Amino acid sequence: MASKSAPPGTRSVARSIKGARWAALLAGAALSGTAVAATWNLQPPATVIASDIHSLHEYVMLLVTVIFVGVFGFMFWAIFAHRKSKGHKAAQFHENVTIEIVWTVIPALILIAIVVPATKVVIAQKDTSNPDITIKATGYQWKWGYDYLKGEGAGISFLSNLATSRDQIEGRASKDGNYLLEVDHPLVVPVDKKVRIVTTGADVIHSWSVPAFGVKQDSIPGILRDTWFKADKTGTFRGQCSELCGKDHGFMPIVVKVVTEPQYAAWVAEQTKNNAAKK
Amino acid sequence: MSAVLDTHGQAHEHGHHDQHGGYGGVMRWITTTNHKDIGTMYLWFSFIMFIVGGVMALVIRSELFTPGLQIVNPEFFNQLTTMHGLVMIFGAIMPAFVGFANWLIPMQIGAPDMAFARMNNWSFWLLPFAASLLMISFFTPGGAPGVGWTMYAPLTVQQGMGMDFTIFAVHLLGMSSIMGSINIITTILNMRAPGMTLMKMPMFCWTWLITAYLLVAVMPVLAGAVTMTLTDRHFGTSFFNAAGGGDPVLYQHIFWFFGHPEVYIIALPAFGVISQVIPAFSRKPLFGYASMVYATSAIAILSFIVWAHHMYTTGMPVTGQLFFMYATTLIAIPTGVKVFNWVATMWKGSLSFETPMLFAIGFLLMFTLGGFSGLILSLVPIDIQLQDTYYVVAHFHYVMVAAALFSAFAGIYFWLPKWTGKMYDETLGKWHFWLSTIFFNMIFFVQHFLGLAGMPRRVPDYPLQFETWNRISTVGAFGFGLTQLLFLYIVVKTIRSGEKAPDKPWEGADSLEWTHLPSPAPYHSFETPPVLK
Amino acid sequence: MAQTATTNPRQHYFVPQPMPWPIMGSIALFCMATGAVFVFNSHHGGWISIALGFMILLYMLFRWFGAVIGESEAGKYGKWEDVSFRWGMSWFIFSEVMFFAGFFGALFYTRVLSVPDLASLESQALLWPNFTAHWPSAGPAFSEKFSPMAAWGLPAVNTLLLLSSGVTVTIAHWALKENKRAMLSLFLFFTVALGVAFLAFQATEYGHAYSELNLKLSTGVYGSTFFMLTGFHGFHVTLGAIMLSVILVRCLLGHFKPDHHFAFEAVAWYWHFVDVVWLGLFIFVYWL
Ligand code: HEA
Ligand code: HEA
């Protein structure tokens, strides 16, 4: 996105909208001021599950596109060939058992071809057994709390708040590239390790979601649920709370930093030291 | 379904003297027991609600025009989202189709009126009061509930008294729907003219019969769900509170047990309208009538066992996810049968493209598109990515706006000549169609991209990378809204100065209201049953 | 528009004249709803609004049903209308069944899924130490002691009462068909009396629950499901008893004929429905 490092001036469109909202809207200013490189597909996957989801999505999209073109090919053919203005006389048939059986059975077969691969992904996705690290993620109105329960780093716990400033949100300061996707304490995990996230909620339902991992799990007050991921590359991955949880639902992002194992060990050591110092 | 009949003469005998039973002016509308009056009121009420809900959508879209908070604060944004959903579903779309049912079912089956004409009046007159309760909630301390139309616990427990107003509004809406449905079922089962067997009824009556059954089955469940919310809020019950042994997810199960059939409650009457319009403009009987009936019933039955596809991310056991995934995908089969039947009806017809037919074709294309996005959502792994994102918003606006609303437009243009005795302006009607279609896709097609890329729904603000599509969507929304002003103009113009309509303006139309009644349909039709061969 | 339904039963269907009662009903419900919201949120004037709404509702029901009874007695409803009434009542009862199904669903869900889930090992470790799955349960955070309602005391008596009232109303129906008016009224009276006795016992039972068992609406999910299910049932028994009383009065006034008495049958159906719901309650709420 070009606007990532944009100087304050580029955001002026937003402000002029604020001033002369309706006029600016109807003037068709829609596209000015935004970069062309808009995202329109699933985020690049960083886990096997996420890439499975990618392929599944592409596969089903392909199938439905073919069906769509097929069905409406017939319809448009009829629209062009069988129009009254061309003098086409209406046939009067209105039943054909064979064709009706055909178009019941073929979709059924297509569905089987769809749910079989989907089932495989579901089963893999739900398998939270034998994790290397277990972390509890608690949804609060409106921040996340993380407790490392098992594995390397067990005992670490901290809260993770939105780091984007009020000024940016309310338009008094220019917006950073990671506007609304920045937290003060990201979750840190090692690469290539199976991380199990146990979710719960403190007040209302939230949802812990990181699209690049193919993970989304509601965090429900008083109830435990779990999910897992195993990131196959290092980097910073971002998601947002995905269940309406009150006024700041849009303002409680999830940021996960995937680091190499030595970096993780160092981070754990530092956290443990800090914790000890606090006590 | 041809027949010989005397209604013309008979209808005129009953002139205007005794028809309102002594009440005039406003009281006529308040007290009326006439299905046509009541149908008209339903339709106007629905249009008003459509504008109310639409204006809310415009505020939502304006706020989302660009990142940052500009016009409304987050609390109010959530309230708007909630009320937009509730008003559109319960205020605009459902009453619109009940309006159609009132106008058409008695005429199509040759009945003098609805079976319970007084209760029919009450079904309607509950609505304005329920709508008032909803609107009052905006003016209470704390405002309207900001919980989404799905009203998930325990967020509902945190709300102010606006939540209680909404709960009672839902109760009244439920009563209205149940009474309306009992009326429709009874009318169809008991009031058909001799010779009008069930399997000869117009498809529209069939779809409503099944819809009404769904309504009677699920509206009470919704009432139960919101009642539990009410007692959790005020009387210390723990249905949705884990500390007391309950479970917030229980609410979702109950809600979606209602909620999923509800979406077919919206869709089935729309299918019914389309099944009248397409044959009429294809000049060819509906293809596969019997299989349409079975498909519709199959959809209704399946709709009871798929509800948890809205809840894949709540973390149910893998067997549950698989069961609900399989059941959900099955719905594609009967729905596909319907789509194929419509296309087969057009095949080798003698097609013409007046406004109702244009809307019907638009419906076909966009409903199928929305159905496919539904199918994609029904697959657990993909839904985990897409649930609570704008992809879902795109999906359901395709099936509810492009499908249900467009078919309502198709139906209104189709029957306006029968209702008013006047023809609408064909050129303007076509403009309405094309503008609506273009702007509709501008609003909602791009939302698929937003959802895929991960933009959550029900947020007043969003990260920068989502800006482009949001801008396009907002501009589209204003275009779509303005286009609906054109629709209002067309309808008013028809009523005031439209050309006189013939009794049967559509060559291929063959149900009783066209073949046996003049345009406009007389105030009392079929006081004695028509004779059908 | 005079109809003689007898000559040709499907010639004329009775379509009533316009009347203002429906909208009055809406106004009544609106007042009651608004009043209730005010009461729940401790605002002034709530009770007044509820009372006002209730009075309007009573008046409206009185006039509306009065009109219907008048029409019925005037012979305006023939076979055709009668069939409509039957469909209407059946579907109404179906909707009531679904209403109770929602609450039964909640009960089963908590018993089978949520309570055991809350007591799972991980849940015990992380959220609710020491909570074990058992029923009745008031949930992990409920610390007071309470006793569940025993099945074989008053509830069993109530089961007997309701079951016998199902029998008496059937006898009354039989008497009506045989045109034995005295027996009709007598057994109808027994039915009402049994219903009232049921309600009295139910009230006693509630008092017992609150004062001795420490079992309240707020006693976790057990209290919630117990009182909501039995409470809504009791409410329906009350409605049924009122409807039966109206029918009783009409019988005493000489209404209904052996072959034409749909109002009676409708109320009897309703009463049986309430009865069946009670059996479900007795088995799943009290007994098992
Ligand atoms: C009119 C309303 C309507 C209709 C008809 C549908 C139809 C369908 N819906 Fe949709 N849906 C909604 C309204 C509707 N929906 C709403 C309002 C929500 C969101 C509620 C909220 O959260 O606020 C929602 C959400 C929703 C979800 C949850 C998303 C989420 O929150 O994560 C899912 C998931 O399974 C889903 C699936 C489906 C499916 C499979 C269909 C199927 O019925 C579609 C079937 C049709 C077709 C498939 C196309 C035609 C078929 C063919 C041409 C045959 C050949 C095809 C194949 C073999 C594939 N819907
Ligand atoms: C059938 C139901 C229906 C209909 C018809 C619509 C119609 C529209 N909806 Fe939708 N919508 C829902 C049902 C419906 N909606 C539901 C159930 C939700 C979920 C709520 C929830 O999350 O809880 C939702 C949510 C929803 C969202 C997501 C909000 C969020 O997640 O925060 C958005 C955002 O774009 C949106 C937009 C629109 C738009 C632009 C229209 C347009 O089609 C509206 C067009 C109509 C008008 C604009 C009014 C008429 C015209 C005038 C008044 C003339 C004046 C006009 C001008 C001056 C321009 N809707």
Ligand code: CUA
């Ligand atoms: Cu937390 Cu949404």
Ligand SMILES: [Cu+2]
């Ligand atoms: Cu659904």
